[in-house]
Amino acid sequence: MKLNVSSIPEEGLQQEVELPIIINNKTKPYIAHVFIKLFRYGRRVLVEGSVKISVQLKCSRCLRETALPIDVAFREEYIPAEDIGGENEQELTDRELDLGFYSNDELDINEVVKEQILLSVPMKPLCREMCRGLCPVCGKDLNEDACNCREGQTDPRLAPLAKFKEILKVRKE
Ligand SMILES: [Zn+2]
Numbered sequence: 001m002k003l004n005v006s007s008i009p010e011e012g013l014q015q016e017v018e019l020p021i022i023i024n025n026k027t028k029p030y031i032a033h034v035f036i037k038l039f040r041y042g043r044r045v046l047v048e049g050s051v052k053i054s055v056q057l058k059c060s061r062c063l064r065e066t067a068l069p070i071d072v073a074f075r076e077e078y079i080p081a082e083d084i085g086g087e088n089e090q091e092l093t094d095r096e097l098d099l100g101f102y103s104n105d106e107l108d109i110n111e112v113v114k115e116q117i118l119l120s121v122p123m124k125p126l127c128r129e130m131c132r133g134l135c136p137v138c139g140k141d142l143n144e145d146a147c148n149c150r151e152g153q154t155d156p157r158l159a160p161l162a163k164f165k166e167i168l169k170v171r172k173e
Pocket residue numbers: 059060061062063064126127128131132133
């Protein structure tokens with residue numbers, strides 16, 4: 001969905017839409033439910049709204065595909081990319097508000113939404129809070145069942161080794 005900035009009316013614009021968002025090129029687009037409000041001040045556009053979407057991600061511990069629901073509210077200001085490097089530069093660097101850019105009078109709402117989604121995706125997604133992950137020795141998914149290596153670690157003679165493995169695991173993370 002692309003909007004011509006100059007066509008945003010004085011009183012602002014409000015929309016509720018379903019937008020197909022391409023997060024990566026390997027999967028088909030995800031449908032985002034978007035509520036958005038736009039206000040224009042000269043060439044500046046204030047965009048605020050919310051995005052609801054469910055994306056498929058790999059759990060960082062057990063590597064299983066998992067659906068992650070995202071519900072994010074945002075507020076961001078957009079200015080014409082053409083203005084950068086001009087006399088407005090100083091003013092720009094002084095600002096603290098989240099700032100984005102549009103060009104040729106065109107604001108791509110899909111890009112606005114995609115950016116908000118990418119900002120909300122955790123660095124290490126989990127399928128569930130208490131995911132046990134994979135056994136570092138045999139690779140078994142410990143959510144399904146314990147493996148023999150794990151039982152071995154309860155052997156007191158192997159305790160120092162287990163401790164060492166634990167340290168290695170912590171270092172790797
Ligand atoms: Zn998991």
